[in-house]
Each structure stands twice: as C-alpha cells, then as structure tokens.
Amino acid sequence: MRRGAILVGFWLLLTGFADAGADRDDGSDATADDQLTSPSTQPPEPGEQYPAGLEEQARENRPQPPRRRARESADWRLTIDASVVADSNVTNSTDRETIDLTLDGTVLPVPLDPSLREHGGIGVGVSAHARGRIPVARGVAVAVDAEGFVLEQEGERSDDASALLAAGVELAGENGATILIQVTGFDRQHAGVSAMQGIGLRARYRQPVGEGQAVSLFVDARFFDSDYGEEFGGSEVGAYLSYEAVLDPTLTGSLGLFARGSWLGADAYSSREFGAYGGLSHYLSGDLLGGISGGISRLEYDGPIPILSPEARRDWRLNGSVYVAARRPVLIGLTPSLTYTYNRTGSSIEYYRADRHRLRFGLSRTF
Secondary structure (H helix, E strand, C coil): CHHHHHHHHHHHHHHHHCCCCCCCCCCCCCCHHHHHCCCCCCCCCCCCCCCCCHHHHHHHHCCCCCCCCCCCCCEEEEEEEEEEEEECCCCCCCCCCEEEEEECCEEEEEECCHHHCCCCEEEEEEEEEEEEEEEEECCEEEEEEEEEEEEECCCHHHCEEEEEEEEEEEEECCCCCEEEEEEEEEEEEECCEEEEEEEEEEEEEEEEEECCEEEEEEEEEEEEECCCCHHHCEEEEEEEEEEEEEEECCEEEEEEEEEEEEEECCCCCCEEEEEEEEEEEEECCCCEEEEEEEEEEEEEECCCCCCCCCCCCEEEEEEEEEEEEECCCCECCEEEEEEEEEEEEEECCHHHCEEEEEEEEEEEEEC
C-alpha cells in the first residue's frame, strides 16, 4: 500500500510539472477523476520553450542582396500573417495508452490519461513582425524590432502566444558586413500561463564572403522566470552559425550549425542541444517560390526524472518542411503560402516520444 501511495503521488507530480506535451487539449468529457491527473495548465517542454528557435533564425538568414549603408531616412516595415493550421498532434505527445513508471527498481505500466495522449486539431493563428531602422550617423542606426504570435486551438490548454520587444543599434561596414546588438524583453505563454518572461541580449553578425554568399552568426541569451515554478526559471543561451549562397539565378541554399544550453532551477529540466540544419529555395515560376528544409539535433538533460528513468533523458530530434508561396501579392496585397512540416522526437524515455505532422495555410501582407 505504501509503495502504491508513493507511486500515485509521483504520478500526480509528473502530470502536473514534468509534462512533455506542454500544449494540452481541454477534453470536455473529462471526469472529476481525470482532472486529478489532467491539470488545466502544463509547463512547456524543456528545451522547446526557447523562443529564439530555428524558424526565427531562418527568417533572418535567408539569402538576400548585399546590404548597403544605413539609409538617410528611417526605414519602417510591418509584416502580418494570418494562418490556419491542421496539426496531427497538438499535444506533442506519445500515442501510447500506458507508460512505464519506475519505483524502487520496479517497473509498473500505468494508464496514461487520454487528454495527455496524442490527438489532432485545427487552429488559427496570427503573427506580426515590425522592424524599424533610424539612422543616427554614417553606418549607424537605432534598431527596433517587435514580434509576436497567437495560436488558438480547440480548448485553452493548446493555446500558445509569444511577444518580444528588442531595441539596440545596427552597424553597417564598408565591405557589406552588418552587426546588430539589441536588448530584449519577452513573454511566452502556454494555456494562458506565462511559461517564461524576462530580459535578454542578442547579437547578429553578417559578412558577405563572395558573390551571392554570406556567413552569419546569431547569439541570443535570455534570463527569465516562470509561473510554473522555480525549477523552470533560469537562463538559456543559443548560438546559430549559417552559410548562405545563391547557387544560380533561381536557386539559393543555406547550411548551419547551432548549439543551445539551458540552466534552469532543476537538473532534470536543464539541457544541452547541438544540431545542424539546411535548406533550398527555388523560383518555381514567375509567380511561385518553393523550398525544402530539414534539421537534426541531439538533446541531453543534466539529471533524471526518477519516476520515469534512473538515467537522464536523451533525445534525437528530426524536422523537415516543404513550402510553396506566391512571389508577389495576389489579392488586396495578400501573399498566400502553404507549408507542410514534420517533427519527430526519439527519446530515451518512452513518455516523450512523439511524431507530428502540420499543414499550414497562411496569408501575409507587408506594409
């Protein structure tokens, strides 16, 4: 009886504070007993809560013409994107009906609450990115950025939102090199709960290395608290190194490496990640642009979650995407795009293994 009581206690702790899926659906038919192991909010996936991810870096590092010195007048730009997303796994969870829990060396299969298992859904989202460059001297500009997104799924526990403000300086060299240094403030919310909010510092260096080629280094450091508890607050640092090249008049490519480290309030959620990524972008016609990208990374945590495994968690993560988009606005200034994305998490702990397919249709406009 004592062992069973301890096991139940640990299981309640697991579902409340160590959930891999982060975004949980609200199951309207949940019973009172289900709610004991299905709290209305869950902490984000450690390692995936890092806001400065590869999608942001890909946007900044896509091939572009050599940059000139700061303009004499201010340059302001705003891009808004509305989307509909079909997601095979909004919970980013396992599809297993039971998982193995370990207590005093004994492994016991335990039924997994249905709301914590893999299930799909359709969501709607809006994202925005505002960029301002205000020249103050030759080759020097004040750099202001604001970006955010809101994604709403059926049920509050799958909702996701993020906001970031950044301000600093951008320096432009005679050889086409640029340096950007900014202080940031941010807030990332899951299911209406602030998963991480704090301040940071980010810097980007971009150097042309030949005709249609450039090398970029992006570094982002963040210091934050979490409303999920002290064990989820701390600091994270990520670095992304990429090479971009125009391969021919219709084809561009990029390759990159990245490393990320998090030092949180508990070793079980602190981690190190290393990976590589790459992509190709091709003008399909005078009206269409298409591309493909992919990446792989290794994620290692500093300490174990004893009830799940005596060993610290180790993951392999794979991702890939294919997209097609209009090269110019097609209706009232709107530019449509369609993107398919696949993500797979292969973990040493069965509870964290997941596959995810997403199909996203977006309409964007730049002002």
